[in-house]
Amino acid sequence: MKNCLFLLFVSLMVMLTSVGIAQNSNTAGDAYKVKIGNIGFALDSIDFQLGTVMTGKVFEKEIGVMNLGKKNIGFLNTKQQPYLDVIVMPANLAPGSTGKIIMKFNPDLCYKIGKFDAEVTMQTDDPVNAYKFLYFSAYIVDDTVSKFGYGLIDSVPRLVFDQLNYSFGDLSHAKSMEYNFTFKNLGAEELVIDSLSASKGCKVVAFPKKVYSPGETGSVTIKISTLYSYGVQHRWVKIFSNDPRNPMIILGTHGSVYYKGEKNRDTGFCYE
Structure with a gap:
């Protein structure tokens, strides 16, 4: 009888632990609202704002990413226009794992003052959708007179x-x-x-x-x-x-x- 009660207790603990893990996983996944293929991005929309950016400085932004699929996904090519550097860390995401995109935006290489719109393109080996496109806007301010x-x-x-x-x-x-x-x-x-x-x-x-x-x-x-x-x-x-x-x-x-x-x-x- 004692053995039966012990086994029942262990089974209940395993079930509760499993439920807890599933709930935590879902909660984590919910933070990545933008889903492109099997990759989730910690953004509210594929269009996001950098706000006001001053010339003479490099603006840096981090975006969380998560592999929502069942297979490893690698970021193969993140090369952008000269004004933008993009690094994904780590470059390979296991199922359920998270990482981050590091964007470095140099307004001096845009050669434009005022509203600036651009695209971020990332090539992956995601079988559902290989290319990931994000879009951002910035307002570039220059205090100097030409x-x-x-x-x-x-x-x-x-x-x-x-x-x-x-x-x-x-x-x-x-x-x-x-x-x-x-x-x-x-x-x-x-x-x-x-x-x-x-x-x-x-x-x-x-x-x-x-x-x-x-x-x-x-x-x-x-x-x-x-x-x-x-x-x-x-x-x-x-x-x-x-x-x-x-x-x-x-x-x-x-x-x-x-x-x-x-x-x-x-x-x-x-x-x-």
């Missing part, structure tokens, strides 16, 4: 785009679309566009001219093709110029491609 003329920011050529990333949303398979990126030479010397290159499925259909005077504007029009593509897609164009601070700029586009007539597709592939 020495190089109205609207200019330096004495050398400066290639500055209005935006560096574009989301084309959902596109039907085998369809195409065009988008126009605009830029301005914010330097006090002539800007020279040396060359452009594009990834597969992306074509530059309207090239900028070769030379731009200080303060002059221009544009690059690209065409996205979805032939032989399906699911989350990422395209890019590289611009090479004589801008000494930023000799290569990458323009990125992304979206989701589905087959025509597909009934059960996930239209919110990034859970936006």
Whole structure:
């Protein structure tokens, strides 16, 4: 009889412990409200604010992450635009484990004063959704007065785009679309566009001219093709110029491609 009571006591303790662990796990998972594939982010939305950022300083932000899946997930590529460094620690997350994203934002490399919007792109080996996209806004403040003329920011050529990333949303398979990126030479010397290159499925259909005077504007029009593509897609164009601070700029586009007539597709592939 004593042995039976002892075994019953042990069984109850094991059950209570298991329930406690499950409750703690759920509570921890609830802190990661933004879920992209099997990765949870400790954010309220995929769009977040950095607030006011002063030039001359590097702004740092940490974002908690959690592997909500049942397999290990590795962060393979976190390379961003020159103004942003992203490190994920640890780079490999076991199921149920947590880590953090360390963002270092340098407003001096944005070459823009005022509201600034940007994208954070991370490539993983998550089988559900390989690419993770987050978006942030900052308000860049500079107390100094430009020495190089109205609207200019330096004495050398400066290639500055209005935006560096574009989301084309959902596109039907085998369809195409065009988008126009605009830029301005914010330097006090002539800007020279040396060359452009594009990834597969992306074509530059309207090239900028070769030379731009200080303060002059221009544009690059690209065409996205979805032939032989399906699911989350990422395209890019590289611009090479004589801008000494930023000799290569990458323009990125992304979206989701589905087959025509597909009934059960996930239209919110990034859970936006």
